[in-house]
Amino acid sequence: MQLTGKITPETLMSLEAYTKWRKVHKPEVIAHRKLRSVQLGEHINVQFESETTIRYQIQEMLRIEKVFEEEGILQEIEAYAPLVPDGSNWKATMMIEYTDINERKRELAKLIGVEDRMFVEVEGHGRVYAIADEDLDRETDEKTSAVHFVRFELKPDMCAAVKAGAGVKMGCDHTHYPSHIDIAPDTLASLAGDLK
Structure with a gap:
């Protein structure tokens, strides 16, 4: 998964490429997500997002829903990309x-x-x-x-x-x-x- 600073349809992997990538790299993404999680007291878990976590989330949604048409890809990006921190x-x-x-x-x-x-x-x-x-x-x-x-x-x-x-x-x-x-x-x- 290549980080580009901006998630666009062109920077996402195809479903086939992602499926292969996922088999090898899923543990790394899980470790990254765990590293960025803060447990506040017993009942609140705060997971700080990053381009990596959001890119993974979008790719997972596309994989699960078998979305490969541009309109559907853009909808997923629109839903999740605002959660990527932007420097400040x-x-x-x-x-x-x-x-x-x-x-x-x-x-x-x-x-x-x-x-x-x-x-x-x-x-x-x-x-x-x-x-x-x-x-x-x-x-x-x-x-x-x-x-x-x-x-x-x-x-x-x-x-x-x-x-x-x-x-x-x-x-x-x-x-x-x-x-x-x-x-x-x-x-x-x-x-x-x-x-x-």
Whole structure:
């Protein structure tokens, strides 16, 4: 999978080429995704996206749905490409995970607005709160969604600090889910690569 900085139909593999590539490289992509995942408390998993993860997601959708016509390919790109970070931000899929269905229903009702209370904090700088669900509203008056898409927009001095090795905390200050964690150095090194 060649990273080009922009996902277009021309930069994607054909279904045949991808099937061959996938057999060899799937473990690498899974390891990359795992490296870029931050577990916040027991029930929130934040997976920071990259061109690699999104390119893989698009190729997987095309493979599963057997899409090879340009219109369908463009629809998949349009759906997923906005999740690729663009130099001044981190973009992530935030999953609220409860295995018990009744507990999940109860907790999602308590966690309305949790996506807006997610933050990153670069050492020496203030908190940057998530801009959540720009594609569509993912909550109702009764509950929040188990999946949200969040973006953390960093100022140039924050980007420079991260690239220079500053630590970063991730947290949530929602009343029903107060939690924070230092992002692990290897994960942070991968995230620093997203910044210009």
